[in-house]
Amino acid sequence: MVELGKRLAIQIWLAFALAFIAPVLICLWLVIASPPEIDRKFLDIIGNVVQVFATGASLFIIPIGAFIYGMLSNVRTLAKSYPVRFNRQRREVCYIDDTTHRVLIVPWESVVAWVARSQGVTGYGALRDYTFGMGLEDEEHDTVQFILMAQPSDVHALGMWASIRNYMEEGELVDTPNPMLVLLGLTPTEDELKPYEGLHTFEIERKGARFMGSLDDGAEDLTAEQRHRYGYGKRTRWPLRWWYVRRVLTFWKMPYLIAEWAHRKGRPTLPDSVQAWSQPLPPEQWAKPSPALQKANALVKHAMDKKGINFVDACKAAGLH
Known part of the structure; x- marks a missing residue:
């Protein structure tokens, strides 16, 4: 959602640039480049030119409105869709039907997963589609619940399964700290451990940018050639200037506010039975493979x-x- 918010900001800037910045630049060019016999004054022509360009820029309402509608539709769909939950301690997988709200819990070792690839030919060339799928056997109804997720490539699809399997079998990225953070001697904050994008993401990104900028500090005794050779950046009084410029162009925290709102609206409340099923167990009660x-x-x-x-x-x- 943060990325979608930034794309929305770019579209707004394009409409603004077409409505106001472009006519100003054109009028300045007409005034400066006009021959002496043609008397053009900036204030005399700017009003009509802005009116024409602003009218054309109003057509941006259609793609911007469609983009916003797509974002809201995605949030609305997620607000009605239950996530598939993996309980590593119980070694079970929980699926909740979005329509009937029926809860299906199956053993982890009975889950079937696959990666499918299809190919079609169009007038523009060959197209390939990749899908990661899982099958959960419903013994009570003698059916199988299929879960399908489109992926950009077979590597991404296999990576999805590898991450799920790694979580259920090894528990890595859950019980062990990030090796890079350990190497740097950093302790993750509560915000950094939140598994979603929101206002805290902005502060995390700014903290990361400041850390990367601090890597260029020091080494005052090195020449410009030596700094480049050893991987230091150029000396600057404000190493984060472009980071701040990019955030200003994307309306500062607006994308992160959208992501925060989408997170709050984006998931339904889990049934009481699933919330109880999700509670942690004492280690001696953990299921064994x-x-x-x-x-x-x-x-x-x-x-x-x-x-x-x-x-x-x-x-x-x-x-x-």
Whole structure:
């Protein structure tokens, strides 16, 4: 949503530039470039030119309105859509039907996942579509609940599954701190641990920009050539000037306010049974993976670490594909 808010700001600036900045520049050019026999005065022509360009810029209302409608529609859709929840302690997956609100909880080891690729030919060339899918077996109704998510490539689709599997099997990025933060000796703040975009994202980005700018401090005894050779930036009194310029052009915190609002509106309240299911368990009550899964994970890990092959080939080598 932050990125969409920045794109909205760019569209507003384009309309503003067409309505006011462009006519001013054109009138200045006409006044300066006119031959002496043609007496053009800036104030005499600017009014009519601005009126013409402003009328044309009013057509931007259509694409800007369509863009805003798309953003609101996306938020409205998310407000009615329940997220799929993965409980690592119970080793279960929870799906809630958006229409009937029926709760389906299945064991993690019964989940089936796949990556699908389709290709079509148009007048403009070949098009490829990639989809990451999961199947949750509903034993009560003897059906399978399919969950499909479009992805930009098969690598992204496989990465989606790898992140889910990594969370459920290894718990990395959950129980262990970010290695880069450990290396730098930094402790994540409460805002930095929030798993969504909002007003806190702006402060995080500014903190990161200040940190990157501080990397160029020091090394006063180096020449400009040596600074470039060793990776230092150019000396400047305000290293974050372009960062602030970009934020001003995107209306400062407006995109982050939109993201904050979308987060508050973007998810329905979970049923009480799911909220209870989501509560943490004491470690002694955590579900354990089956011996068959432990063996399969060991085979895949051995193939990836020792043979240096990717996840798909490791599954094939282990007879799991």
